[in-house]
Amino acid sequence: xxxxxxxxxxxxxxxxxxxxxxxxxxxxxxxxxxxxxxxxxxxxxxxxxxxxxxxxxxxxxxxxxxxxxxxxxxxxxxxxxxxxx
Numbered sequence: 001x002x003x004x005x006x007x008x009x010x011x012x013x014x015x016x017x018x019x020x021x022x023x024x025x026x027x028x029x030x031x032x033x034x035x036x037x038x039x040x041x042x043x044x045x046x047x048x049x050x051x052x053x054x055x056x057x058x059x060x061x062x063x064x065x066x067x068x069x070x071x072x073x074x075x076x077x078x079x080x081x082x083x084x085x
Contacts, residue, residue: 004040016069019069023061028061036053
């Protein structure tokens, strides 16, 4: 896998932090950032990273917030996937 565009990573990270602001600890956000970093480094695909973030947020914080993150990040992830093809 190849590294992704920095602007896409920044957009996704921004959405996640905005949605989880005040609802998650710094330690939890750090774990989510590590998943996003793995995507940024090309260790995960956009879909894999999104799935892992969604499952983690759903399990530990809220299923509704996980769905909100997925919904807000969908266009960015689709653009990234289209660029790879």
